[in-house]
Amino acid sequence: MSGGALLEVGGLAGGYGPLRVLHGVDFAVPAGRIAALVGGNGAGKTTTMAMLAGLLAPSAGTIRYKGEAVDSWSPAQRVAAGLVLVPEGRLVFPDMTVEENLRLGAIGRQARPHTAEGLETVYGRFPRLAERRRQAAGTLSGGEQQMLALGRGLMSRPHLLLLDEPSLGLAPVMVDLIFDAIGDLAGAGMTILLSEQNVGLSLELAERAYVLENGAIALSGSGRDLLGNAEVQRAYLGL
């Protein structure tokens, strides 16, 4: 593990059939910190996340997690090792109850014995989910579904949480609530890779930040550096 990085990505390339989206992406996520992956629509953030979770096979590059190459691991093996995705668009199971969704987060062999304590933790953090535990997930509001997606991810007992657009389409109050939760998790030592269009908020939180443009890293630095960067301010912060 070089320099205490939990995740190291090198030369990641690929896309969907003939469409090449990523052209060699390099970045690292330091252990116990938040790293941000920012960029405009269609830059390839979700594609990167899908490759990290094992949902999409890259055509080139390596992904090292805890010092091990995980390129050939199935999504289930990655989840079992603590590499857990909270996907863009939530992707909850709409006809299942809130509690069934959470139980599914702990469906892997490693996490399943800890289902009860996991539920307690998640309900403690998001009391609204506890009130709605028997409600079908598809009937929750967007913000509640995001809480559920985050809670489901936590049920997997992650070491590295991949958060893809957790604030997308949420009202400001909800955005605050979700970002508070992310800050708390990081404070408790969780490693997080955060992909966001809400560039300002994520750069404030991030120890390391990367700007993805047209399938490659265009800029990188500490979150603070990038916040002060004139190009970032112009392109992403509307300053």
Added chain:
Amino acid sequence: MEILLSGQLLVAALIIGSIYGLVALGLNLIYGTMRLLNIAHGDLVMIGAYTGYWLFTLAAVSPVLAMLAAGALAGLTGAALYFGLFRRQLAGSQPIERIEANSLLIFFGISIVIQNLTALAFTASPRTYQALDTLVRIGEVSIAQSRLVALAVCLGLSAAIVLFLRFSALGLSIRALIQHRTASRIVGIDVDRVQAFSFVLGFALAGLAGTLIGVTEQISPFMGFPFTIVAFVVIILGGLGNLAGGIAAGMVLGLIETYGVALTSANLRSVLIYGVFILVLVLRPEGLLQRRRLT
């Protein structure tokens, strides 16, 4: 008119309905988890019927035991097909719509092969046998023991499977895979294992039901196709991938068929079933054409 009120007819309808429900459950499980359109499903019923026939004729094995052998045989056939053929397709990067369309053609071929091999081995002439044929009287109603066994087994197994889906971890995974394939992979469900299990269970149920069907119906290499059609009607009626709904829909189709035939004529049996099929497709085309989003 009087016959319509008889308990005899109602019991007959329930027996047929429960058999339809169980046969369709296997098809629905495979369609729901993998989007494979198994039009050879009825041929597993046929294999189960022959298993019962030969075990009884050659070794005097009761259909109650033979159905377990038939389930195992059909399940093994399922395992061979899953691991030999479909696993690789499902693991590849093809869009699920293409896999679905291809599966129809592949299973069509499999169906033809199974039917012709059976005809080659056992001739095409229909067979029947007499087992469990003592009449049991329950109040006004008298039914053959074999049909009572069929009712009990089909209802019992359907209920057991619904409970299993509801309360076990594997059942939860199956329901999750039916609802959202990508989300299932994200939460770390071992999709390959769930698929293999569903495939084998779906085949085994058809084989097992086939033995029960073969005790009371004519057995021939080509007896399966009507059951394929019935199973499709049932799962479209109950909702594709909706397993509990399909069991209820099996009952509904059993009632429609039994009372429809009683009101008209036995010759109209297929007309009734295809009629329901067409009617459902006209009234609820979303049943077949517009399924839940599949990403």
